[in-house]
Amino acid sequence: QSVLAQPPSASATPGQTVTISCSGASYNIGSSYVYWYQHLPGTAPKLLIYRNDQRPSGVPDRFSGSKSGTSASLAISGLRSEDEADYYCATWEDSLIVLGGGTKLTVL
C-alpha cells in the first residue's frame, strides 16, 4: 500500500483536460514539495513537475501541477495520444522518498 493515494486509473478523449489527484498527510505533502513523474512503457520515468508547479525545460505547458494543504493535482490539457502513460506523485518524508501508487492514464 502506497503512502500517497492516487486513483488507479483515469481516462479522457484527445483534446480534453484530465486531472490526477494525489493525497497525503501533514508530515509529507503538507510539509514539502510535490513532484510528478511520467512513466511510458519500456522507458525510464521522466520528471514532469517539480516543486509543486514547476516544469523542467522541455515539458510542454499542457502539463501543470498544484498543491493545497495535504493534496496535490496534476492537470493535462489538450490531451494527446502520446500522453498515455503512468503518472506518479512523490514527496519527501522524514529521510525517505514516498510515492503514490500511480495512475494509468488512457487516452480514448
Place this chain on the structure above:
Amino acid sequence: QEQLVQSGAEVKKPGASVKVSCKASGYSFINYDINWVRQATGQGLEWLGWLNPNSGNTGYAQNFQGRVTMTRDTSIATVYMELSSLTSGDTAVYYCARGLGCTSPTCLIRYYYMDVWGTGTTVTVS
C-alpha cells in the same frame, strides 16, 4: 548531457544475490545522490534507498533494510546496488536516479527528489 547508464539484464535463482551498477556521466558525480527505484511487472514504482557518492552514506527504505546494500566507486563514477536473498517478488526493472534537495533541519522547506533517471536493468528471479 547528464546520463546514468546501467548494467545489463540479470537472471538469478531464488536465494541468490544480484548487483546492479549505475555509471554517471555529464555532471559532477560526487555532488548528487543516487537513488534506486524498482517496478515489478504490473506494479507501481517502489523506492529502495539512496547513496551519497561523496560520503558513502546511505539510507534504505524499511522494506529493504537488511537485504539491500548500496556502494560506490568514485574513481569510475559508478554506484552499485546489491539485493540479497532474492525471491520471485524481486523480479522487476531496477532504475537508478539522481537525487537532490535540501534535507537538513535548517532548510526552510525540506525537500528531495529525483531528476535524471538511468536506463533500467531487468532482474529476473527464477
